[in-house]
Structure formats: structure tokens, C-alpha cells
Amino acid sequence: MIWVNQVVQGVLLGGYYAVLACGLSLMFGVMRIINLAHGDLAVLGAFAVWVLAAHHGVSPWLALVFVLPAMAALGWLLQRTMLERSLRAGVLTPLLTTFGLAIVIQNLLFERYGADTRSLFPNLGTLGYSSWSITSEITVAKLYVLIFAVAIALLGGLHLTLRHTHFGRSLRATAEDADTAELVGVNSRAVYALAAAIAVATAALAGAFLGMRSSFNPYTGSEQLIFAFEAVVIGGMGSLWGTLLGGIVLGVSQNVGAQINPQWFLLAGNFVFLAVLVGRLLLGGLSARGGFSAIVGRRR
Secondary structure, three states, X not given: OHHHHHHHHHHHHHHHHHHHHHHHHHHHHHHOOOOOOHHHHHHHHHHHHHHHHXXXXXXXXHHHHHHHHHHHHHHHHHHHHHHHHHHHHOOHHHHHHHHHHHHHXXXXXXXXXXXXXXXXXXXXXXXXXXXXXXXXXXXEEHHHHHHHHHHHHHHHHHHHHHHHOHHHHHHHHHHHOHHHHHHOOOXXXXXXXXXXXXXXXXXXXXXXXXXXXXXEOOOOHHHHHHHHHHHHHHHOOOOHHHHHHHHHHHHHHHHHHHHHOHHHHHHHHHHHHHHHHHHHHHHOOOOOOOHHHHOOOOOO
16 A cells, blocks of 8 residues: 555646646747756746745735736746747757756846745645545545646647637647648747747646745756656657656656665656656657647648
């Protein structure tokens, strides 16, 4: 039963990883950008929620009402000012651009708030301590279940948006071939900007969840980027539902590894990621071409 509990906890942890990796998968699927600042944008969102909660007495849930639109606007601005120009300069330039952005965010947060760790857990009230007992040996935290439910709702909402809305059709067309989409009236610049806005907003949501379930500091983003990237690769580059599967696989492997040896929490997840990566490379399946459209179905 102990092993079953570890699997259950790993599945719930995978929900957090799915929210964290969602924006990274979206940006890669649409713009072919691997955003190295993704984890740091999540931490920036966590700090924004923490400032409102700790200094202004705002509930973390209410703080999200203000933080998420602000982070979406930041994502739109970054796309229009930095990423758009770097995309025209070549494949490597967006990597360097987002790497530089990550360094800037880390050092600005360190300069303003220092290296101390923060957490939103004390601001959650009873939710932070509440749980459901499934059996005598299996207990699930209500917060973790809520995060998993949000992951399902978020991915499901994006899936429906991509399949059944004009924006979704424009986004899929732009992801397939931006130049051809322009010929049929799609404004690819606007689509890219909206995709970046959604990606950064979901990263901020994941950062808030990180602060609720754990702690963070200005340099936590690098580790979160690794988790997000591993979940995306395990689930399939550019696949939203694959991201959920990848997050669950990563979370379960980490928890099972920790049960074998506490020092294997990170190592077990890294081994699974490496095995999947090698397998995809051998099978020639790492390319994202077609992967983004595959999750929503090709509609002509």
C-alpha cells in the first residue's frame, strides 16, 4: 500500500508539472521556441502573488485575478519586443534571448528580495492543511487535488479552444506554416503574441502553485525549467495532453524513486527522461512537426 500511495502522490505531483510545462509546450508547438526563461517567469509570478498576499493581505487566489492578466500582458510585450525580432535572426537567437531574459529576472528578483526563500503556504489557511483519507495509508491533500483539477481544466480548455474557435484555427494554421497562413488572412504576429501571453500567464499560475505547495527563491526557476522540459519531452514536444502524461510519468517516477532511496527523487525522474529522450532520438520522433496539430486533430 505504501507503493500505491507513492503512485497516487506522484500523479498529483504530475498535475503541477503539467501546469508548469503547458506554456513551454505551447510556445514550442506554435513558434518553435524553447523558452529558457520559462521557469523564471513562473517564479516571477510566484513573487507577484506573494507580494500581494504577504504585504497587502490579499488572498493568493484573489491575487491571481490581478497577477495572471499582468503576466499575460508581459508575455505579449516580450513577444512583440524581443522574441519576434529574435525569431527573424535565426534558430539559435531565441535561445540566447530567453537565456539572457532568465538571467535578468533572476538578478532583479535577487536585488529586490534577496536570497531568502518564501512560501504562500501560510496564506492558504485551512486549505493548506486539509486532506482526504482514502485508506488508512493513503491520504491526499486537498490542495494537490485542486492543482490536478486545474491542470485538467486548463489543458481541456486549451484543447477546446484550439479545436473550436477562430483563434484556435488561426493558431494551428500559424504553427503549421506561418507564411502560408498569412496568405489566407491570418495575422501571424498577433497569433504569436497571444500564444506568448497565454504561455506566460500559465507559467505564472504554475509559479503560484509552486509557492502554495512548496517554497521558492529568485533562483528556483532553473530547477522548474528542467522539470517542465522533462515533462514536455516525455509527453511529446508540442503536445498539450502529452504534457499531462509526461508530468504524471515524471511525478510518479520521482516519488517511486524517493521511496526506494530519498536521494533518488531527482535521479529517478532524470533517468526516465533520459530513457525517453534516447528512445525518441533513436526512433526519430523528437521533432515537433505535426505534434502540435496531432493533439487537436487536423481539421480541413
